[in-house]
Amino acid sequence: MDKQTDVLLDIEHLHTAYRLQGKFYDAADDINLRLKRDEILAIVGESGSGKSTIASSIIGLYDQKNTRVTGDILYNELNLVGLNDKLFNQIRGKRIGMIFQDPLASLNPLMRVGDQVAETLYYHTDMDEKQRHDRVIELFNQVGMPRPEEMYSMYPHELSGGLRQRVVIAIAIACKPEIIIADEPTTALDVTIQAQILDLLKEIQKETHSGIILITHDLGVVAETADQVAVMYAGQIVEKADVKTIFSNPLHPYTRSLLHSMPQTDSNDEELHVIQGTVPSLKNMPRSGDRFAARIPWIPASAHEDNPRIHEVEPNHFVRCTCWQGFHFEDEK
Amino acid sequence: MAEEIIQIKDLKVHYPIRSGFWNRITDYVRAVDGINLSIKEGETYGLIGESGSGKSTTGKAIVGVEKVTSGQILYKGVDVTKAANRKKLNYNKDVQMIFQDSMSSLNPRKRIEDIIAEPIRNFENLTTDEERKRVQELLDIVGMPSDAIYKYPHEFSGGQRQRIGVARAVATNPKLIVADEPTSALDLSVQAQVLNFMKQIQQQYNIAFLFISHDLGVVKHMSEDIAIMHRGRFVEIGDRDQIYNDPMHIYTKRLLSAIPKVDVEHREEHKKERQRVEKEFLDNQDKWYDKDGRVLPLKKVSDRHYVALPEDMIQEELKEGE
Secondary structure: OOHHHHEEEEEEEEEEEEEEOOEEEEEEEEEEEEEEOOOEEEEEOOOOOOHHHHHHHHHOOOOOOOEEEEEEEEEOOEEOOOOOHHHHHHHEOOOEEEEOOOHHHHOOOOOOHHHHHHHHHHHHOOOOHHHHHHHHHHHHHHOOOOOHHHHHOOOHHHOOHHHHHHHHHHHHHOOOOOEEEEEOOOOOOOHHHHHHHHHHHHHHHHHHOOEEEEEEOOHHHHHHHOOEEEEEEOOEEEEEEEHHHHHHOOOOHHHHHHHHOOOOOOOOOOOOOOOOOOOOOHHHOOOOOOOOHHHOOOOOHHHOOOOOOEEEEEOOEEEEOOOOOOOOOOOOO | OOOEEEEEEEEEEEEEEEEOOOOEEEEEEEEEEEEEEEEEOOOEEEEEOOOOOOHHHHHHHHHOOOOOOEEEEEEOOEEOOOHHHHHHOOHHHHEEEEOOOHHHHOOOOOOHHHHHHHHHHHHOOOOHHHHHHHHHHHHHHOOOOHHHHHOOHHHOOHHHHHHHHHHHHHOOOOOEEEEEOOOOOOOHHHHHHHHHHHHHHHHHHOOEEEEEEOOHHHHHHHOOEEEEEEOOEEEEEEEHHHHHHOOOOHHHHHHHHHOOOOOHHHHHHHHHHHHHHHHHHHHOHHHHEOOOOOEOOOEEOOOOOEEOOOHHHHHHHHHHHO
């Protein structure tokens, strides 16, 4: 396969900074990611790790005045950073589809759901009204909505959470985008509905050969759906590898701690592992040194790099800093 | 064997649906439709259900903020669905609640000191110094720094706020705490912290928990006895092993198979299994539920294991399991 054409999105040295009281602080710090066709790239991290910042930087939905984005987000030779609104509006919704966490907040409460899907088609295609209607019904079928004709004229509040999320997905895939960004698409849903929605996303991907960026905090969801995984901590990517490697051979202390603190359904009565301390807030982010060092104080300072870089420790397995080499949990030797 | 602290008998909470010109009651929403359970002293009872299953309504009915349609809640052998009995037994002091959303359950205009001291002031007569000492102790238990008492809720992170909620619930030395999704708004590492504190407190003060959650992993970690709730009734109750290793009702199986597993090697098999269970659930509704779509009465399978299935299907399931 030709490697060059397979890359849908190439993010290089992306810095996104927010202005707080007159000063800019990097919420996403030197992000390098690559999304390929037919691939699900999961970005995992806790709240405040900067994972949603990456998503809003890609689709250009941020407050222009108080946000500074630098670096490159290359989509087909086109740099999305600093792109003007006119061009961006042709890409957003058509080439890049977006699925948000809260389906009730991302749908217009005063508009029939069918019309909301048709609206996307109105802006991005030259279909006439009849064609748009047929396409919406087709989409509703595709995302597994029962009785699509009836659903077309429902309002968001009349639908359950699972159905609402299906409508949002229908809007996102209406123009067959090459890239779908899903920001916590199942966090507000029950587990059984979550499973259905994730299956649906995978099915859609198989049909359209798109690339999906899946942003989540749920390691279980990652293990079940992703192909490539990037783990984020305090605005930086700390580990990046394919999904098998991340779960079978996690190296960075943060990845290992996260996996360690999961309550497992096959676990026994032990205490859960707790990561000491808290994620530093944007303003108090350490400007140098390893940002995770404060949370593993039993590891000597000499184990960390002064300016932690990301290293390729084996083919396609990237880890930040060198502290992973001698890392052990506090209670083990 | 620990003593039973609370017993719930045939509890029902129905909401009327009004319609028509006269706004007459035409039907009821059966949020909780006849459940029985008993919680033992110092133990955790896990209540699992999806949204709309009636699990939160059950919790609210127990603490007394939801009006009970019929049935009994027995505390020390006395029915506490009547407000007069609640007062006599000090029930409102002995039973406390931890809420899901820590931001909206703490008054943003009050300092932590006043928030935690409020239940103490309601039930005990302490001097200002004694009260402050008690608040400090409580903050200490949940691992918060002592200067926290002068701060306001917004100055804390989600996990810290939830720990303040735990401290407030423990303030009156309760016998039972109803915890309604206490960690579902928290990150993984913070969740671990809160759960550990809850366990510690339980051991220290011998508190019983009713742990309400949709997260089967968390419930398994916390509880000895578990009930699965669906459509206002229990579909299956049993101890941890019985529910997780030997589920009998299709709904329990469906929930268990839907949990994402951290097992990348076998994810395709999980998916197939999940879809098989889902299909079975959808295809044979009349087999698992009665003709109105309600959950069947519970039948005994073994000592502590009950399932809402007809007798012949239980036998069938038992054979399959062998």
